[in-house]
Amino acid sequence: GAVVSQHPSWVICKSGTSVKIECRSLDFQATTMFWYRQFPKQSLMLMATSNEGSKATYEQGVEKDKFLINHASLTLSTLTVTSAHPEDSSFYICSARDPGLAYNEQFFGPGTRLTVL
Amino acid sequence: SQQGEEDPQALSIQEGENATMNCSYKTSINNLQWYRQNSGRGLVHLILIRSNEREKHSGRLRVTLDTSKKSSSLLITASRAADTASYFCATDAVRDDKIIFGKGTRLHILP
Numbered sequence: 001g002a003v004v005s006q007h008p009s010w011v012i013c014k015s016g017t018s019v020k021i022e023c024r025s026l027d028f029q030a031t032t033m034f035w036y037r038q039f040p041k042q043s044l045m046l047m048a049t050s051n052e053g054s055k056a057t058y059e060q061g062v063e064k065d066k067f068l069i070n071h072a073s074l075t076l077s078t079l080t081v082t083s084a085h086p087e088d089s090s091f092y093i094c095s096a097r098d099p100g101l102a103y104n105e106q107f108f109g110p111g112t113r114l115t116v117l
Numbered sequence: 118s119q120q121g122e123e124d125p126q127a128l129s130i131q132e133g134e135n136a137t138m139n140c141s142y143k144t145s146i147n148n149l150q151w152y153r154q155n156s157g158r159g160l161v162h163l164i165l166i167r168s169n170e171r172e173k174h175s176g177r178l179r180v181t182l183d184t185s186k187k188s189s190s191l192l193i194t195a196s197r198a199a200d201t202a203s204y205f206c207a208t209d210a211v212r213d214d215k216i217i218f219g220k221g222t223r224l225h226i227l228p
């Protein structure tokens with residue numbers, strides 16, 4: 001099946017710094033990727049939809065200026081957490097649609113654990 | 118935004134018993150998927166059932182879908198300790214591109 005990778009798998013940073021997380025579709029081109037956030041013992045919450053070559057669409061309550069999304073190519077989307085604070089510590093998971101498959105199935109990356117000190 | 122609701126929120130059963138988890142959702146869907154997540158890990162895709170399907174099997178897993186009731190169930194037969202995890206349903210709505218997750222069921226298999 002299709003593979004989606006994320007880098008890094010975990011990151012620890014100081015409060016106030018910015019952190020970039022990459023999401024790559026390895027064997028297919030994804031015009032649309034999605035970013036989710038998961039706090040401990042909670043479900044995945046959709047943050048934004050990343051569209052190649054255009055602006056991301058953010059879910060209600062997600063700050064655009066804090067969570068910068070760039071989908072510069074058909075295989076790469078990046079999420080930058082700007083001026084990170086401890087409350088941004090979470091598990092960030094991306095997914096990508098493979099338009100070449102029937103029913104436009106999504107595939108999920110392994111996630112990135114962010115800890116902000 | 119649409120979100121599936123699983124019940125129960127938590128389930129503890131003896132090893133060897135069957136575990137049933139339910140999911141309800143709100144709007145019309147293209148398909149519904151079930152995922153497993155071990156503590157602190159990524160998602161493992163278990164099974165996808167399309168809106169025109171009513172039942173699907175994969176090994177010890179059985180998934181049903183009732184679009185009239187907007188609900189799905191996941192049955193794990195002959196549970197094992199390794200089945201201990203959180204299970205999420207995720208719906209792919211007709212109206213948009215998004216996959217939205219339910220709140221999940223935490224399953225604990227007792228030895």
